[in-house]
Amino acid sequence: MDQTAVEVLRIIEENGRVAVPTLAKMVDATEEEVQNILKTLEDEKVILGYSAVIDWSKVEKQEGVTAVIDVKVTPQRGVGFDEVAERIYRFPEVKALYLMSGAYDLSVVIEGKTMSETARFVSEKLSTVDTVISTTTHFQLKKYKHDGVVFDQGEEDHRIVVTP
Known part of the structure; x- marks a missing residue:
């Protein structure tokens, strides 16, 4: 497996919704090359599926x-x-x-x-x-983090702490 395919895998593992044109620019390849890489990786069962992380x-x-x-x-x-x-x-x-x-x-x-x-x-x-x-x-x-995604980060309190 060449370095471009490994780069594609790393990118889509982080974000499976990256569009092929964007992915091609990120790995400095043509769209056709990226589509062929993805198809090959899917056919070889390296890419097993694409999923979203949901906070149910x-x-x-x-x-x-x-x-x-x-x-x-x-x-x-x-x-x-x-x-x-x-x-x-x-x-x-x-x-x-x-x-x-x-x-x-x-x-x-x-x-x-x-x-x-x-x-x-x-x-x-x-x-x-x-x-x-x-x-x-x-x-x-309770789920705090799953697949690298932090759940329920909440709003950070930006108030200044006042002490007597």
């Missing part, structure tokens, strides 16, 4: 529950953690899944409408996977 707490009646579940599993001979990870990431509730070092093997991020819906997922789906040994569920209480 500001959208009435749309905020759900996000949980991070630490999962300890028994790896399978010959495939390690891959087979059990595939079984878990196929559940529609699962938004992210990571192989981790440390006390737990997998970190599963799920989203649901309510805490009880999330609890049902853990008890009825996740914990019933035959290689799952144990789970620990952590509920997200």
